[in-house]
Amino acid sequence: MSAVSPAIAVISDIHSNFEALTAVLDDIRSQEVQQIVCLGDIVGYASSVQSCMRAVRELACPVLLGNHDEAVCLPTPPTGLNDTATAGIVFASARLSESDRAWIMSLPRNLEIEGIDFTHSSLASSFGWPYIISPEDARRHFDNQPSRLAFCGHTHKPMVWWQESPDGQVTQRIGKDVMPLPPSGKVLVNVGAVGQPRDCDPRACYVIYRPDKNNVEFRRVEYDIKRTKKKIIRAKLPKFTAQRLSVGR
Template sequence: MLYGICSDIHSNAVAFQAVLESMKENGVERRICLGDLVGYGVDADECVRLARENMDVCLIGNHDSVAIKYESSTGFNPYAKQAIEWTQSHLSKESIDYMRTLPYIYEDNDICYVHASPLSPADWVYVTELEDALDAFDHFSGRYCFVGHTHSPVIVASRPMAIPKILDEYEYTIEDTERLLVNVGSVGQPRDRDPRSCWCLLDSETKCVRLIRVDYDIAQTQERMRNAGMPSFLIERLAVGR
């Protein structure tokens, strides 16, 4: 089975469509989104629709949770807060109803999917350090765990009786005794200094995981945001991937 896993769409429909096309070109058979369909950008309803129509599994992210008023935006920075308040005023009832059905975590045989960390899915714990990865490995039982939230792709491998290792490569075939924690990066707002969208391809037969970058029309997304009056900081960061 070929799995396509993506995360952090952030109301960027142009990028989302490019990733969906890339998944199709790569023969993906099962599509999973790890959440944050909305926030930052201005294509909230369109991104929710694309997820509803194309994803086999979709999870809730922290921006989604605030958008549908499960929690407040108190912890957001001023730019994120402005964007999520704009999103709240523009989301359709259909989108809200769909987002309210989304789970925090999903397990499928030996694969775990979660937006932030399996440690405490609804608390939005960031996995940014090796210590965070250690905690994450302790809270899923399968061979693979796919996460998002940080917007930066990375593969971490763990073997019995050994400290997990952060891998330099973006393509890796798992060994018999290993388990993997994979951050699939971001579709709509990468932050690893590469502005291209990112998603992850898992081949369950060959046990190979590959992080794939996809070009999209950044200027088109920026123009949509500019027309909606989004902060220039949110607009300009898309071109530099930060």
């Protein structure tokens, strides 16, 4: 009898939202999942910097570097970010320990685990943090995706991208419920965001990949949004950072 491939939970974009993270980790524990992979952006935006760092480090799972994680370790916040992003980065930067900084800077941008590629933003370029929003963005990513299947985050919008052949058309589907993966071609799954969904569904989002069933399940998890919002306001972070959580934008 052949061994059953383990189910993998892929989480991303926690953004210092401890209530969302703990709700997702509880949900993962209720599922038959053998491995967790975190695609980065542990910090930024919300207020629970240390507790999210601690919780993710305690998972002792593969973790990738996100653009906000990198930004908090720079001497000054990168230019070109909007005010809410900058405020979250300055806030997190003041609260991280030297150990957290060293750990963050040791994180890889991309990772291949058992023939699956994982990245925070895109494999299109190792410079900057490209977003995959259009089919053309996805095509540039697929040109650099060595394996059949990859997972990303960064846009905070759950999505499945698929390219049947190297010069073929790119197809896009909104990530929702259980989705069978196409039997051939290259597939990229955007796992959405744990801590700041932007697809108009405020529930925390993550994905379980089940290789034995060749499908992905987009799981949505309710959490105590009111509590997270109160903590953001109490921390004097921008009101918009709190408000957007209620509407998932």
